[in-house]
Amino acid sequence: MxxxxxxxxxxxxxxxxxxxxxxxxxxxxxxxxxxxxxxxxxxxxxxxxxxxxxxxxxxxxxxxxxxxxxxxxxxxxxxxxxxxxxxxxxxxxxxxxxxxxxxxxxxxxxxxxxxxxxxxxxxxxxxxxxxxxxxxxxxxxxxxxxxxxxxxxxxxxxxxxxxxxxxxxxxxxxxxxxxxxxxxxxxxxxxxxxxxxxxxxxxxxxxxxxxxxxxxxxxxxxxxxxxxxxxxxxxxxDGQRAAAQAEAARVEQQFRTSLQTMNPGQLFAKADELNAKGDRARAREALRALVSRFPDHPLALTAARQMEGGAK
Structure with a gap:
């Protein structure tokens, strides 16, 4: 046929x-x-x-x-x-x-x-x-x-x-x-x-x-x-994908900048916020920035313990 x-x-x-x-x-x-x-x-x-x-x-x-x-x-x-x-x-x-x-x-x-x-x-x-x-x-x-x-x-x-x-x-x-x-x-x-x-x-x-x-x-x-x-x-x-990628890049850059500009209390609070969202990797980055930038701050010892114990 x-x-x-x-x-x-x-x-x-x-x-x-x-x-x-x-x-x-x-x-x-x-x-x-x-x-x-x-x-x-x-x-x-x-x-x-x-x-x-x-x-x-x-x-x-x-x-x-x-x-x-x-x-x-x-x-x-x-x-x-x-x-x-x-x-x-x-x-x-x-x-x-x-x-x-x-x-x-x-x-x-x-x-x-x-x-x-x-x-x-x-x-x-x-x-x-x-x-x-x-x-x-x-x-x-x-x-x-x-x-x-x-x-x-x-x-x-x-x-x-x-x-x-x-x-x-x-x-x-x-x-x-x-x-x-x-x-x-x-x-x-x-x-x-x-x-x-x-x-x-x-x-x-x-x-x-x-x-x-x-x-x-x-x-x-x-x-x-x-x-x-x-x-x-x-x-x-393609347009939606490009917009999503651009937004993700913007958020990532904003996060990287915040690690260098936040004070100890803000970094510690940011780690808590990220943990609550299930983003443990970024939470550890916030704690690491706290310890690195403010090693003598009282929160630095707590942050170091949390990273070592895997609590955050």
Whole structure:
């Protein structure tokens, strides 16, 4: 099917609307993205997960917009990976690349995906071939997520499955119960996984490639239509960043000057103020300035003791 040359206004309006099962979730910084419910009682879990994540990119009308990097974190606030991608008002579009930061064999591994109009494909191997599973290696996986969550499908090639720990291909579909394992099926390789992997995962690889080719022009057209908005947002962000840097430099210079001009009581009070704000490093600098400039002042001995004891 040939790619369309442009995206209509109707397409754009539709893609900004939430589809059945979709909801808006806020990232750590408050910029929102669109997520899909994944079974019973999943909305709160997903929203909580997104609230730990960060979007390093533009934000318009409270929604992620344009190119950037999505940072994913676990419940310990450890970064587990990042995705270089594009958002259209909170909805992922086009090609994206996820880089894992999980420890072990997954450290630095990558997955590619392609999304358009609520449909999403993802895979961590770039092409279809008769693979055999390997121990202590990234397991090959391909995942298809259509608009209807009930029709999601993924295949993964494992070196050891079940109680007998034999190689298999797992087929994962959503379960009405919401239990992950109720939708999981183990397909034994029976000696050779290559042909089974080709048989099961092959159609998804073909569909992934066809889908990406079919909508590449759509993605390009939408990005082009958004270019003026994205460029304006970039200029505004650059201006805000420059202003913030200038203000930080001004505050820093003011602090440095105050260390040389404040009297002992002011320096001691400044250290208390900075400690109350949690800025222990600068508090110690204020105490150090007090001791250095006024070594014979009664407060100098107290300041020295506080620095030595780590109280401030």
């Amino acid at each position: 040939p790619a369309r040359a442009q995206v209509s206004a109707e397409d754009i309006a539709r893609m900004r609307q939430l589809q059945p099962g979709e909801f808006i979730a806020k990232t750590r910084e408050g910029c929102s993205v669109i997520r899909k419910e994944r079974g019973p009682n999943s909305k709160d879990v997903i929203a909580n997960s997104v609230s730990r994540d960060s979007w390093e990119g533009g934000c318009a009308e409270g929604m992620a917009l344009g190119p950037g990097k999505y940072i994913a974190r676990n419940d310990k606030m450890e970064t587990v990976g990042s995705t270089d991608m594009w958002y259209f008002y909170g909805r992922g579009i086009g090609q994206a690349v996820f880089t894992s930061q999980s420890p072990g064999v997954y450290q630095g591994s990558k997955s590619e995906s392609f999304a358009w109009d609520g449909i999403f494909y993802s895979r961590n191997v770039s092409r279809m071939e008769p693979l055999e599973p390997k121990e202590n290696a990234v397991v090959p996986r391909i995942w298809y997520s259509p608009k209807e969550y009930a029709n999601e499908l993924s295949y993964t090639l494992h070196p050891a499955c079940g109680v007998d720990r034999q190689p298999c291909v797992t087929e994962q579909r959503p379960s009405p119960t919401g239990n992950f394992f109720d939708g999981l099926k183990h397909l034994p390789c029976n000696g050779s996984c290559g042909s089974l992997w080709m048989e099961k995962a092959g159609p998804l690889f073909t569909a992934f490639d066809n889908f990406a080719q079919q909508h590449a022009a759509d993605v390009a057209a939408l990005k082009q239509a958004l270019a003026p908005t994205v460029e304006r947002m970039k200029r505004e962000a």
